[in-house]
Amino acid sequence: MSDTTSASPFAAPPAGGLIAVDLDPRRQLTHRAIAGYLAGYSGATLDAYRLDLRQWATWLDGNGVDILSVQRARIELYARWSEEHGLARSTISRRLSTICGFYRYCSQEAVIDRDPAAYVRRPKIDYESHTLGLDRNELGAFLVQAGLCGGRDHALMCLLALNGLRISEALGADIENLDYQRGHRTLFVHRKGHKTATIPLAPRTATSLDLYIGERTSGPIFLNAEGTRRLDRHAAARIVRRLAKAAGIDKRISPHSLRHSFITAALDAGVPLRDVQEAASHADPRTTMRYDRGRGSLDRHATYIVATFVAGASR
Structure with missing residues (x-):
């Protein structure tokens, strides 16, 4: 293989920061533009944007189009192609957002003369969530099954189902993030968008975490089966599917389904929005x-509450 073979602009720099040399000026410009745009992000956002741009570049390459010579019509054709291949509107919208952000960056940095994505139309988002969640009975059965397994699986499922954590938040938590505050067992979590929060843990969750952690005093809360490194999201998804099957739930659910179930359960229970x-x-x-x-639901319509409220004042 030639020494001039280019490194992928979507890959993380290799150890030591060395980047393979590419003698093609146009390719160098493309690599710098992609790297510069992605440099503004980190964590799960960086991973998602890198994947979005990789898929966009692959589609363009298959159509013989240079990524820095794109016209608006090509971006909208990509959106139509994505629809025809069954992608959800929310996924298409997110990919277009990444693409539009990339070209806006290129325009601002004078990499291209004008922004081809400035007036790209985005698909209308259906604000009804179509994620498969669990109802109250299913969620109860799922947690019973998790409790029978005990240990790591029970502790993780409690965090996802009873605290509604994103899987990245749960798996990214360390033992040092656990604490006691004003009589509550708490967990400090790093949330989406560089936010942080201290959340209270239900007694069941706190007990399951303490039992699983045991004598450990530092490091990741959730470890892989060998106990050598942090549990990854793919292994967590397999745990969720295994427990759902054991609980007799025939839905194909994921860790996000448990977060979805937490939110719907909270709303169904009457917790204020x-x-x-x-x-x-x-x-x-x-x-x-x-x-x-x-x-x-007609039973929850505001007219009944307002009518009762006003009637109470007019007596």
């Missing part, structure tokens, strides 16, 4: 409302 939004760490209340299965 603002409190559920805060617990779920949603920046926009409309995101939380997507999970409200009962918001169309």
